[in-house]
Amino acid sequence: MGVNSVYKKWLAITALLASTTIAKPTPRSTIPIIRKEWRTLTNPEKSSYINAVKCIMSLPSITPPLDPSHTGVLTRYDDLVYTHILQTMSIHYVGHFLAWHRYFTATYEQMLRNECSYSGAQPYWDWTLDAADLTSSPVFDPVTGFGGNGPFVATVPGPFEVPGRTGGGCVVDGPWAGINDVVHLGPGDSYTYNPQCLKRDLSPYFAGRYLGMNQTLLTLAEEDFGWFNTRVEGFPSFEASGVHGGGHYGVGGTLGQMGDLFVSPADPIFHLHHANLDRLWWSWQKLDLANRLVDISGPLLLMDYSMGNSSLSTPLSAGPSAVNLTVGDVMDIEACGTVGTCYTYDSLYTL
Numbered sequence: 001m002g003v004n005s006v007y008k009k010w011l012a013i014t015a016l017l018a019s020t021t022i023a024k025p026t027p028r029s030t031i032p033i034i035r036k037e038w039r040t041l042t043n044p045e046k047s048s049y050i051n052a053v054k055c056i057m058s059l060p061s062i063t064p065p066l067d068p069s070h071t072g073v074l075t076r077y078d079d080l081v082y083t084h085i086l087q088t089m090s091i092h093y094v095g096h097f098l099a100w101h102r103y104f105t106a107t108y109e110q111m112l113r114n115e116c117s118y119s120g121a122q123p124y125w126d127w128t129l130d131a132a133d134l135t136s137s138p139v140f141d142p143v144t145g146f147g148g149n150g151p152f153v154a155t156v157p158g159p160f161e162v163p164g165r166t167g168g169g170c171v172v173d174g175p176w177a178g179i180n181d182v183v184h185l186g187p188g189d190s191y192t193y194n195p196q197c198l199k200r201d202l203s204p205y206f207a208g209r210y211l212g213m214n215q216t217l218l219t220l221a222e223e224d225f226g227w228f229n230t231r232v233e234g235f236p237s238f239e240a241s242g243v244h245g246g247g248h249y250g251v252g253g254t255l256g257q258m259g260d261l262f263v264s265p266a267d268p269i270f271h272l273h274h275a276n277l278d279r280l281w282w283s284w285q286k287l288d289l290a291n292r293l294v295d296i297s298g299p300l301l302l303m304d305y306s307m308g309n310s311s312l313s314t315p316l317s318a319g320p321s322a323v324n325l326t327v328g329d330v331m332d333i334e335a336c337g338t339v340g341t342c343y344t345y346d347s348l349y350t351l
């Protein structure tokens, strides 16, 4: 064997070793990380979370450029907003609504940790603590939170006017005040580049009506998954909402991103709200864990009860940011397997 071929062999082995090292996945934790309520974080913990959100908003998108018209997908943050927009009609008012959003927020949590050096877990917003006085919620704190309401902007009264809305303009304080291109996508299902400020349109009335402990306990008391899920989502009417709509319309009203079915993840509060919906589902599962780790039903497509039910094998996709899973893979948040979720909550709702 000539020197040259020995050298080539050595190069090949080195390359193989190098690629093995690079391809080795980050070791997955087998101990669930613990999600805590926003107001119980210390100020340094709050600021490290908000810095991680700003970081993920500054990293470049990884969405493959298959569709040249998706010019609004610029950042890693946009990757998730875009994923939500594309799947809106198949992830709301369906049986896998909670499972899909569980995976979506867990994907975001992993992005913050793996790509932005965040060392905590995704915080949740326990809105039952604020339902009686929404505007004073610590999540809207201008210094330690996500900023508050926008100035009042009148809308044409009609079916889309969220009762009790008080804002609608760009946020005037907090980390995203004074920035005109926080949001790149929407409104609605539009994904061509459209720079917008972050808007909030708080409705203390709506939050009071649907985010209190009374509504939460009514939901928790449902006896099977189908009815539990229906209670969480409510119906698409401001007169028959649930805790899900309570958070979206309580914060986003008519004009804020949180009130937009498609582009709602553009407001970082989305993930604190959905973490708490997930906590409510886990609270419900824990009341009868053996049965409720496998209890899943409800339409496969938006409110279409004729097409069959979601099941443990219904696929879930969080887009290019994570591998595809099934509903069954996320039923146990503490499973910590080779795929799926690995987190838990510091406290749960009880009946």
Ligand SMILES: *[C@@H]1O[C@H](CO)[C@@H](O)[C@H](O)[C@H]1NC(C)=O
Pocket (backbone or CB within 6 Å): 208, 209, 210, 212, 214, 215, 218
């Ligand atoms: C919960 O309390 C709020 C505020 O008093 C009220 O508007 C709402 O109708 C109540 N919900 C239920 C389900 O009782």
Ligand SMILES: *[C@@H]1O[C@H](CO)[C@@H](O)[C@H](O)[C@H]1NC(C)=O
Pocket (backbone or CB within 6 Å): 226, 297, 298, 305, 306, 307, 308, 309
């Ligand atoms: C979906 O599941 C529900 C509850 O288990 C059941 O009553 C219903 O018949 C199922 N629907 C279809 C279309 O299979």
Ligand SMILES: *[C@@H]1O[C@H](CO)[C@@H](O)[C@H](O)[C@H]1NC(C)=O
Pocket (backbone or CB within 6 Å): 315, 316, 317, 324
């Ligand atoms: C994941 O699922 C989505 C939606 O069904 C699909 O478009 C995508 O190609 C899948 N990705 C992989 C890697 O299989």
